[in-house]
Amino acid sequence: VNIVIYGCGENGSQAFHCLRHDKNVNILGFLDGNASKHGGEYLGKPILGDFDEIPRLCRDAQLTGAISAIGDNVVRARVASKLRRAGLQIVRAIHPQVMIESPLSVGEGAIFEMGAAVHAMAAVGEGVFMGTATIVAHHCRVGNYTILSGGVSTGGGVSIGSYSLVGVGASIHPHVTIGSNVIVGVGAAVIKDVPDNVVVAGVPARVLRELPPLDLAGIE
Numbered sequence: 001v002n003i004v005i006y007g008c009g010e011n012g013s014q015a016f017h018c019l020r021h022d023k024n025v026n027i028l029g030f031l032d033g034n035a036s037k038h039g040g041e042y043l044g045k046p047i048l049g050d051f052d053e054i055p056r057l058c059r060d061a062q063l064t065g066a067i068s069a070i071g072d073n074v075v076r077a078r079v080a081s082k083l084r085r086a087g088l089q090i091v092r093a094i095h096p097q098v099m100i101e102s103p104l105s106v107g108e109g110a111i112f113e114m115g116a117a118v119h120a121m122a123a124v125g126e127g128v129f130m131g132t133a134t135i136v137a138h139h140c141r142v143g144n145y146t147i148l149s150g151g152v153s154t155g156g157g158v159s160i161g162s163y164s165l166v167g168v169g170a171s172i173h174p175h176v177t178i179g180s181n182v183i184v185g186v187g188a189a190v191i192k193d194v195p196d197n198v199v200v201a202g203v204p205a206r207v208l209r210e211l212p213p214l215d216l217a218g219i220e
């Protein structure tokens, strides 16, 4: 399948380095919202343009798939919706050295770095980013467009909402529920439930501040 990666930043680089091992995927190049990058190169691949290039690429280069690789969770979701509306299939960027008990448990558009692990009876939503040495344990649920940074450990039965960010090396107590639009600080130990729209950090994790609710317009 011929694909493009949307986003020429760190997230796009991670998606590229996961996908380049996939023999079923041919990366035609990148798309990006920054017009000054168009016509240039990123990681040795052409930066082909923005959404308006998609019809031409479908016609002339048999483009059929794409992945949204943007660090901001809401923008990543919005871009994935636009790619889908343009008729493209959203692919997963799963590094070959990821351990997933059941591939069906991972949503479209996931980006999993080398050394991530998803146990049996777990479910990971669309567009989730998982870093190296991050473990989604048995019976965990991870919502759409959430980032689990490197070295995040979950106990069994943890639930994490959508559009959240769990910082590097955080640990989550078994059966704890973390809401949507939550930021968990680096190295936190989350030992009790966390509501939506807050920042928590520390050992044990406590609420640092509240976050404004997200604007999810344009996301299907």
Ligand SMILES: CC(C)(COP(=O)(O)OP(=O)(O)OC[C@H]1O[C@@H](n2cnc3c(N)ncnc32)[C@H](O)[C@@H]1OP(=O)(O)O)[C@@H](O)C(=O)NCCC(=O)NCCS
Binding pocket: 131, 149, 150, 166, 167, 168, 183, 184, 185, 186, 187, 188, 199, 200, 201, 202, 203, 208
């Ligand atoms: C938690 C976090 C969001 C707070 O950022 P912030 O809102 O800018 O907060 P500040 O840096 O102003 O710190 C506010 C207070 O919280 C404390 N704090 C910040 N991060 C903390 C952490 N991870 N653990 C414990 N305390 C922390 C600060 O020491 C400060 O305390 P003080 O008021 O007593 O001085 C941020 O520090 C963090 O950990 N982000 C996650 C980064 C990450 O992993 N990204 C993923 C990359 S893939």
